[in-house]
Amino acid sequence: MKIHTGRVQTTFDMNIITVHPENIKTILATNFKDYSLGVRYQQLFPLLGNGIFTLSGEGWKHSRAMLRPQFSREQVSQIDTLRAHVSQLIHNFKTKSKNGTEFFDAQVQFHNLTIDTATEFLFGESTDSLADSDKKVQGPTRLVSATDFAEHFTAALDVLALRTHVGPLYWLVDGWKFRNSIDICHNFVTYFVNKALQNPLEKGTETTGRYVFINELTKETRDPxxxxxxxxxxxxxxxxxxASLLSFIVFYLARDKRVWNTLRQAVLEEFGTEVESITFESLKRCTYLNYVINEVLRxxxxxxxxFRTAIRDTVLPKGGGPDGNDTLFVPKGTKIVYTVYTTQRLKEFWGEDSEEFRPERWAEGKSHTWxxxxxxxxPRxxxxxxxxxxxxxxxxxxxxQTFKDIIYQGSPSYENLSQWTKLTASVADGVWVSFVE
Ligand code: HEM
Known part of the structure; x- marks a missing residue:
């Protein structure tokens, strides 16, 4: 008998842990209104304040409505802003690899890439960390460099992750260093916010020229x-x-030559060697590329x-009765932990080879939802x-398009992949590879 849901007594409280897709669907969709994010708000507030990721209820609804237009089809399908940053990444890969003879941690480079692209999208100016630039901006109380910002953002996130791990005792994880990192991050971002507010945009007006997220937000609010x-x-x-997704993918591609060769062929057939042929539409068309991404995300x-916390007495469809197939009562205040890592590897949904990396499974036509x-x-x-x-x-x-092979430093065995989970998962020891031109 397989048990997919259970009650777990921790030092602080009684939790329910579930990996059953029916229960996850109930928490996230069918009975969405019965749940909130619990203490996530208090745990993350010092850095993130009131935002889409921390709020529940009406505050969240308002944030979601305000941010939704910023992620429209037109917006996310623009890849112009990515080009220069990815070119820099490729340049770094070439110089660091010395044509397959030297190894470096590609995961660090992917983190630089995503902070560079995210800051360009959000603020209209990139941190350009891949190019080793160290721009400085004058915040309300201190001068902050892009490097300091990136470092202190990471440091603050590590503390936030620890605050989420200790549950209701989050308030014990605090201190001068943490508050200093937050102050540096807030100074850096406030510079761009103030700049945007100097020429705010009118609601309902069309944006001409380059899209900048915080400029667009001035159409919705003038509150810095x-x-x-x-x-x-x-x-x-x-x-x-x-950044983590790219790191896991490169980790697998460096080890699995069969998948690497199949993917390489599919990509060269669809896109050739020109950067111009890569569009939102052609990326969607390249099925094997999407299978590889899906499989790594699985x-x-x-x-x-x-986690979610019940804000009223409610029920889950599975987990009760002697075999776990009856409904389960969930008293108000119960924290429910759901682990998609396990759900996405369950044999009854994914077959006997569920632990294997096999992108071809996505071509088999089985439908996967929850x-x-x-x-x-x-809704979230x-x-x-x-x-x-x-x-x-x-x-x-x-x-x-640029490299014909990726060599992995170390044994070519999957067993070596261990992952860290802070707020998000990453490859524990980095992705030490070398690219061959
Ligand atoms: C591989 C990349 C990504 C993965 C796997 C991912 C996954 C997720 C997951 C699992 C959630 C739900 C979190 C929760 O409810 O507790 C989430 C929420 C969210 N994600 Fe992503 N995400 C990715 C990239 C991004 C990017 C690039 C952006 C923005 C530029 C983004 C913006 C958001 C926002 C704003 C939310 C909160 C939505 C809400 O609560 O209404 N994500 N993401």
Whole structure:
């Protein structure tokens, strides 16, 4: 008998843990109104304030409505802003690899890429960390360099992750260093917010010229704190996630020559060697590329574990009775932990080879809904999904167009892949590779 749901007593409280797709669907969609994010708001507030990622209820609804237009089809299908940053990434890969003779951690480079593209999208100016530039901006109380910002943003996120891991004792994880990092981050972003507010845009007007997220937000609000907080929420949601996805993919491609060769052939057939042939539409058309991305997201969902708290007495469809097939009562205040990492590897949904990396399974026509949730589901589904998939696809195609092989440092065995889970998952020891031109 397989048990997919259970009650777990922790030091602090009684939780329910579930991996059953029916229960996850109930929490995220069918009975969405019975749940909130619990103490996530308090845990993340010092850096993220009131934003789409931290709020529940009406505040969240308002944030979602305000941000939705920024992720329209036209917006996310523009890949012009990606080009220069990905060119810089490829340049770095070439110089660091010395044509397959030297190894470096590609995961660090992917983090630089995503902070550079995210800051360009959000603020209209990139941190340009891939190019080793160190721009400085004057915030309200201090001068901050882009490097300091990137470093302190990472440091603050590490503390936020720890605050989420200790549940209701989050308030014990604090301190001068953490507050100093937050101050540096807030100074950096406030500079761009103030700049946007000097020439705010009128609601209902068409944007001509280059799209900048915080300029667009001035059509919705003139409150600098609201704009700053929402920008941080997007930065948190969009930076490490896409960087980790690219890292896991390169990890697999470096080891699995069969998949690498199939993908290379599919990419060269669809896109040739020209950057101009890569568009939103051609990325969607390249099925094997999408299978590889889907398969990596299945084995390594970047948000592997998540939580919701019941705000009223409610029920889950599965988990009760002697065999776990009856409904389960959920008293108000119960925290429910759901682990899509496990759900996405369950044999009854994914077959006997569920632990294997096999992109071809996506061509077999089986439909997967609530047993495959890398971007979550229901009303809080990831708002940046298309943005992330476009950036990932574009970057991979450019890598494949440029390099004929990726060599992995170390044993060519999957067993070596261990992952870290902070707020999001990443490859624990980095992705040490070398690219062959
Ligand atoms: C591979 C990349 C990505 C993955 C796997 C991913 C996954 C997720 C997941 C699982 C959630 C739900 C979190 C929760 O409810 O607790 C989420 C929410 C969110 N994501 Fe993404 N994400 C990715 C990239 C992005 C990007 C690039 C952006 C923006 C540029 C973004 C913006 C957001 C926002 C704003 C939310 C909150 C939505 C809401 O609560 O209404 N994500 N994402």
């Amino acid at each position: 704190i609201v704009i700053r907080d929402q920008a941080f929420n997007i930065l948190l949601a969009g930076r490490d996630t896409t 084995l390594h969902p970047i948000v592997p574990i998540n 047993d495959y949730l890398p971007f979550n589901g229901g 589904i990831c708002i940046g999904q298309q943005f992330a998939l476009t950036e990932t696809g574009f970057t991979l195609v450019r890598i494949i």
